[in-house]
Amino acid sequence: MRLSTRARYGTRLLLELALQRGQQPIQLKDVAHNQQVSLLYLEHLIKPLIAAGIVKSRRGARGGIWLTRSPHEIKLGEIIRLLEGSTTPVDCVDIPESCPRSSSCVTRDVWSELKQAMNGVLDSITLQDLVERHKSKTAPSETVYQI
Amino acid sequence: MRLSTRARYGTRLLLELALQRGQQPIQLKDVAHNQQVSLLYLEHLIKPLIAAGIVKSRRGARGGIWLTRSPHEIKLGEIIRLLEGSTTPVDCVDIPESCPRSSSCVTRDVWSELKQAMNGVLDSITLQDLVERHKSKTAPSETVYQI
């Protein structure tokens, strides 16, 4: 049940875009550097995100990429499903015809519940949530700070 | 985030043992036939289950395998973790040292919540639950039955 690096790197890529959200497009090169991921690899990850319209890009000097929507309108589930294909633990949950047992299979029901639980978690968290969590991790409230 | 066939076949194997629970050991050959899975493959799946003590076996004529515990004492989570290694979506959740970002990484926190949600579902279901679900699927109550 491992998550692919596509999904993990992709999430960090988008988090980076959310954190640096501003006027300027952000360069893939910088994201690659900040997140310590190969630029060549990121170039491929970005494709489905652009295709889905979550990210836009501009080529050429001072080009780059940016989020098209506000971070609190982007659910993690959406990202993961996009990069991972689906969150289903087993094909038969999405495509009943892929297995003749589907209608009578009790384990299939369990995998379906598993998928729902996963989506439940992932759809309850937005990019904005990640941004806030990140801020509170890296810059703890001053009242907490001690000598 | 796909479940391996190990976990799926293994679950079905144990369900089969729970359904046929009785005096006689059950032969792997029969399970393979009923579940339409290669016997040669099942032989390997059974190994960790025996090692963990969930299943016992006897060789030779009229040998076979059987559950050592009552089905309502066997959680699905236990089975999956055994066959899949762990339910963690990412190594760093189980082994923080595997990534230098661990302590400050907000995506790691999310993957950790994901793991917990999955374990929550899987640990709330026992083999006995599966047995009952199976029975109610294959032999629906007579009051429901209609002409």
Add this chain to the structure above:
DNA sequence: TACTTTGTTGACCCAATTAGTCAACAATAT
């Protein structure tokens, strides 16, 4: 005892997927 049955083990293999690189190309700003 000899033979049959059944589980056990380790080595091996094949295919698919994942992760990642390279190089040529297309667009855009200066």
Add this chain to the structure above:
DNA sequence: ATATTGTTGACTAATTGGGTCAACAAAGTA
């Protein structure tokens, strides 16, 4: 023009998943 930056498709390397084979070990049965 030319620097810069994203885009694309082909390619490769490594890993994993799924599965087979063959030799072996134990336990019953004639």
